[in-house]
Amino acid sequence: MEPLSLVLLGGLLAxxxxxxxxxxxxxxxxxxxxxxxxxxxxxSGFLVGGILxxxxxxxxxxxxxxxxxxxxxxxTAAAVYAQAPGAGALAVALVAGLAIGEMGGRTIGVxxxxxxxxxxxxxxxxxxxxxxxxxxxxxxxxxxxRGTMVTALGVVGVxxxxxxxxxxxxxxxxxxxxxxxxxxxxxxxMLFPRLSGVRGVALLLAGVAVAAGVLL
Amino acid sequence: xTPWSTIRAFLRLFAVQGSWNYRTNTGAGFAYALLxxxxxxxxxxxxxxxxxxxxxxxxxxxxxxxxxxxxxxxARMETDGATPEEVDRFKSVVRGPLGGLGDxxxxxxxxxxxxxxGLATGxxxxxxxxxxxxxxxxxxxxxxxxxxxxxxxxxxxxxxxxPRLQRADLSGWSNRLLPLLALACGLAVGxxxxxxxxxxxxxxxxxxxxxxxxxxxxxxxxxWRPALLVFSLGVVMACLLGMRA
Numbered sequence: 001m002e003p004l005s006l007v008l009l010g011g012l013l014a015x016x017x018x019x020x021x022x023x024x025x026x027x028x029x030x031x032x033x034x035x036x037x038x039x040x041x042x043x044s045g046f047l048v049g050g051i052l053x054x055x056x057x058x059x060x061x062x063x064x065x066x067x068x069x070x071x072x073x074x075x076t077a078a079a080v081y082a083q084a085p086g087a088g089a090l091a092v093a094l095v096a097g098l099a100i101g102e103m104g105g106r107t108i109g110v111x112x113x114x115x116x117x118x119x120x121x122x123x124x125x126x127x128x129x130x131x132x133x134x135x136x137x138x139x140x141x142x143x144x145x146r147g148t149m150v151t152a153l154g155v156v157g158v159x160x161x162x163x164x165x166x167x168x169x170x171x172x173x174x175x176x177x178x179x180x181x182x183x184x185x186x187x188x189x190m191l192f193p194r195l196s197g198v199r200g201v202a203l204l205l206a207g208v209a210v211a212a213g214v215l216l
Numbered sequence: 217x218t219p220w221s222t223i224r225a226f227l228r229l230f231a232v233q234g235s236w237n238y239r240t241n242t243g244a245g246f247a248y249a250l251l252x253x254x255x256x257x258x259x260x261x262x263x264x265x266x267x268x269x270x271x272x273x274x275x276x277x278x279x280x281x282x283x284x285x286x287x288x289x290x291a292r293m294e295t296d297g298a299t300p301e302e303v304d305r306f307k308s309v310v311r312g313p314l315g316g317l318g319d320x321x322x323x324x325x326x327x328x329x330x331x332x333x334g335l336a337t338g339x340x341x342x343x344x345x346x347x348x349x350x351x352x353x354x355x356x357x358x359x360x361x362x363x364x365x366x367x368x369x370x371x372x373x374x375x376x377x378x379p380r381l382q383r384a385d386l387s388g389w390s391n392r393l394l395p396l397l398a399l400a401c402g403l404a405v406g407x408x409x410x411x412x413x414x415x416x417x418x419x420x421x422x423x424x425x426x427x428x429x430x431x432x433x434x435x436x437x438x439x440w441r442p443a444l445l446v447f448s449l450g451v452v453m454a455c456l457l458g459m460r461a
Contacts, residue, residue, distance in 0.1 A: 019234040022280055023356055024327065029335055030352065033344040046344035047411065050335045054404065055444070057328045058437050062319045063277065064238065088454075090411070095451045098444055115237035119244035122274035126266030129251055132273060136248040139235035168458035177412040178421035182428035183447050184408050189432020190440065191328045192401045193394040200398045207336075207402020214340045215406070215415055 005038045007152045010075045014147020017071065019140045028052040028074040035078035045078040048093055051180060052077060054187035069104025071147060073097040076154030080162040087176035088169025096162035100154035111146050115139045217256050217295060224252035225287065226367050232283050241277035246287065253291040271300055278311045279318020281362045286310045288370020289377045296374060306375055317386045325393040330355040332400035336407035405429055
């Protein structure tokens with residue numbers, strides 16, 4: 001039941017990316033927590049989603065730019081991490097998720113080309129309301145189907161192989177987690193705004209100090 | 217325009233990018249969202265409705281949250297009897313600014329700031345529910361407010377919505393968000409240290425994270441793909457070495 005629930009979750013959340021709502025329930029931290037909840041450990045899902053969030057946030061969904069598909073990526077990564085916990089598994093889960101996210105991004109390009117043929121062209125002298133509504137809703141359904149299929153590939157096809165690979169992880173937990181932290185910090189660094197003077201650095205350090213204070 | 221047709225058009229705006237494509241971008245979605253209002257404007261004139269739809273499926277693109285400004289204004293212009301040329305010209309003029317303003321305000325600033333605060337909240341509290349709530353609630357309060365304001369401003373002002381958009385000073389709001397984003401970056405980097413236990417994390421790990429942050433801040437997205445490639449190849453190679461050992 002879990003794989004099926006994850007696949008359906010992936011298809012549903014993928015709609016939020018562009019087709020319907022954009023309430024950001026498709027962002028990795030939300031998708032990760034939900035996938036973790038389906039798998040029985042929301043915090044593990046949130047951890048995977050949080051790191052992927054840092055990686056994906058610098059990639060803006062602007063204009064016609066193709067972007068990695070964060071929903072199947074996160075759901076796949078959460079599925080891997082649930083099957084083989086540990087620092088090595090987290091690293092392998094992230095790579096499996098990133099690969100599926102990249103592939104999902106390509107399918108978004110294919111979908112957009114298909115929809116180009118689906119939607120009516122202007123300048124025909126007249127269009128019926130039904131034509132406009134049907135083509136639009138068909139495009140939304142196509143996006144849901146695309147998200148579902150990419151998630152299915154990740155959860156059923158990639159996740160078991162990645163979990164098996166993770167069992168052969170040779171590095172220590174300390175080295176592995178340091179590399180993962182660095183990857184996430186790199187993504188956050190890309191978002192850091194350029195403020196005049198030392199204001200930006202002061203705010204950054206204030207944020208680090210607050211987090212450290214809570215953790216310690 | 218009736219209240220019900222106005223509400224339906226507003227609700228359909230949530231799916232305005234549903235048929236995003238390389239030929240017309242959100243053109244078909246714009247016509248889909250405008251349809252309830254066009255039905256009222258061209259009530260009893262199916263040929264007029266068909267011609268209006270034919271014009272509105274043509275190319276359009278803007279930030280999805282601000283598309284309501286254009287949609288509301290176009291509905292007002294169609295009601296007031298503007299010519300098709302005037303409506304088309306208006307759509308061509310507004311789409312660029314609405315895209316640029318929204319992309320910077322929402323995608324580049326508000327989304328990362330709230331997501332990083334949510335991430336930090338979830339990690340620091342060890343509770344994903346708090347993390348998700350700290351992200352989704354503030355994000356969507358602003359999101360829905362922006363969508364509603366945009367649609368109402370367009371409907372109320374019609375073609376004169378551009379001066380109103382300037383008075384709203386969305387660029388100024390973007391600049392005010394910069395300090396929040398800087399603070400959120402610090403919170404997130406600090407909170408992410410939970411992935412590198414024990415607490416406090418080893419000094420080497422903290423130095424590596426600080427170095428990576430600096431590289432990201434310096435080189436921005438130019439480093440994005442190379443960094444992911446190096447990380448992914450490194451992980452795959454480590455797995456292969458582990459299998460041989």
